[in-house]
Amino acid sequence: MFFKDSYDVVVVGGGPSGSTAARYAARNGANVLLVEKRQEIGSPVRCGEGVSMEIFKHVDIRPDPSWFVNQVTGARIFGPSGKFILIDAKNAGDEVGAVIERDAFDKYLATEAARDGAEIATKTSVVSLLKDGGEISGVRVRRMGEESDISARLVIGADGFESQVARWAGFNTNLKTRDTTSNLQYRMTNLDLDPRFTDFYIGSAAPGGYVWIFPKSGEVANVGIGLLLSRIKGASEAKDYLDAFIEKDERFRDASIMETVSGGVSVSAPLDKVIADRIMLVGDAARMIDPLTGGGISNGVIAGKVCGEVAAGAVKEGDCSEEYLQRYEKGWRELLEEKLYRDYMAKEKLVTLDDEALDKLIEVMSEVPLENLSTKEILTAIRTKYPELVKEFEDLI
Amino acid sequence: MIELNDDKCMHCGACVGACPANAIYLNEVILDFNDDCTDCGLCVRACPVGALSLIRTRGLKVPAATA
Ligand SMILES: Cc1cc2nc3c(=O)[nH]c(=O)nc-3n(C[C@H](O)[C@H](O)[C@H](O)COP(=O)(O)OP(=O)(O)OC[C@H]3O[C@@H](n4cnc5c(N)ncnc54)[C@H](O)[C@@H]3O)c2cc1C
Ligand code: SF4
Ligand code: SF4
Secondary structure (H helix, E strand, O other): OOOOOEEEEEOOOOHHHHHHHHHHHHHOOOOOEEOOOOOOOOOOOOOOOOEEEEEEOOOOOOOOOOOEEEEEEEEEEEEOOOEEEEEEEHHHHOEEEEEEOOHHHHHHHHHHHHHHEEEEEEEEEEEEEEEEOEEEEEEEEEEEEEEEEEEEEEEOOHHHOOOOOHOOOOOOOOOOOOOOEEEEEEEEEOOOOOOOEEEEEEEEEOOOOEEEEEEEOOOEEEEEEEHHHOOOOOOOOHHHOOOHHHOOOOOOOOOOOEEEEEEEEEEOOOOOOOOEOOEEEEEEHHOOOOOOOOHHHHHHHHHHHHHHHHHHHHHOOOOOOHHHHHHHHHHHHHHHHHHHHHHHHHHHOOOOOOOHHHHHHHHHHHHOOOOOOOOHHHHHHHHHHHHHHHHHHHHOO | EEEEEOOOOOOOOOOHHHHOOOOEEEEOEEEOOOOOOOOOOHHHHHHOOEEEEEEEOOOOOOOOOOO
């Protein structure tokens, strides 16, 4: 048997958010099934694989050599003219991060979940929610051409950007075009890069988004692009812009592409509500991605832990009502919400700036010593030189 | 109507998450389109590699001309 027909908790999606939720639900006593539609956890990779060290503070994860491959010392943000600012541990602390191997990382998290007692079903798609008198009562799955029903006291939607579970449950997860990005990435080899830095290129090379170079070593790096959907007019623009960037950069002349990765990333504010009776949403499915960076691994894992703990509590108390699940809603918002909204505002402003304004921004930031990279500090520094750039943001200073 | 070029599709789900009508479901590596599609064309723009195109189906779903 691949799975039973009844569980306390069914988690839909075996990404970092789902595995972490499953792990903490199982660890705290719930009977858990983690359902993943792909035939292999973590593969194919759909990620730039950059994480901040923040993740290790909140969740019981130890850097493992199978996936923790390159800890960087800083991030360089390049303006259109080529001038850059360096963000390192001095001004950004744990925000500075590492480049990981997502396929191994996702398997590590799934293994932790299994060790704590969760069962995992791969190549098994959830195709609809079961309802009993209007109340969510489980999921219908399809595995190897066969459909079956699994009942659950609680369903956790951790199904990523596609976010189908949420929509089936009646949540509105629709994204505005200016809150959605289209992404393409090549894993390139035979490079000669400085592996100490992750690099970001902003401006018209990537309308509304950026190009990233995340090195796994001096030789191998993820080179990718994200474009804001509201700036995209036709088909295949992510690919066209990325290819153009690579084409004109000498560093890629002798490089080869080992893997192509694509995907959608939300850069929205989080959903107003991620719970209802007998259901919780977590990670990309709940639009928890950082809207400024497009990074979603850390937030998904951090919220996943709270989600799993509350799930176990709800099962134990025999109360999976929305009211009980408020503990999760409150818990994850305490940890993440303020930064998500702050970064959303910053993104909304940044995407309005043209190349000239972005260069001014980089110029000011490279001249002023930034002790701790707070939004307030940055805005104040810009105001002294280019007050017109921060006019609409006066109230944040 | 949306047409998919299988040779280009990366099965990444970017179109699924971007569709305002929830008219696409990614069945591991197969994209299923349902009848809720409004021909808005967002998925065409969202697809990073250009695997989707909007085929104009004459006479269908075309709103009445406004003077
Ligand atoms: C090109 C690209 C680059 C990125 N770069 C970064 C980066 O550098 N750093 C970073 O932090 N984030 C990055 N992100 C975002 C990051 O990948 C996500 O935030 C992260 O994967 C979120 O984890 P999750 O568990 O919420 O969702 P996912 O990892 O998307 O997991 C969802 C899982 O659910 C499964 N699933 C979906 N529907 C069903 C169903 N019906 N039944 C069963 N299973 C289902 C999917 O197959 C998938 O495995 C990037 C994204 C893209 C596309
Ligand atoms: S055209 Fe619009 S409604 Fe139809 S599948 Fe694409 S995004 Fe969805
Ligand atoms: S966005 Fe494009 S590549 Fe990705 S699943 Fe849809 S059609 Fe395929």
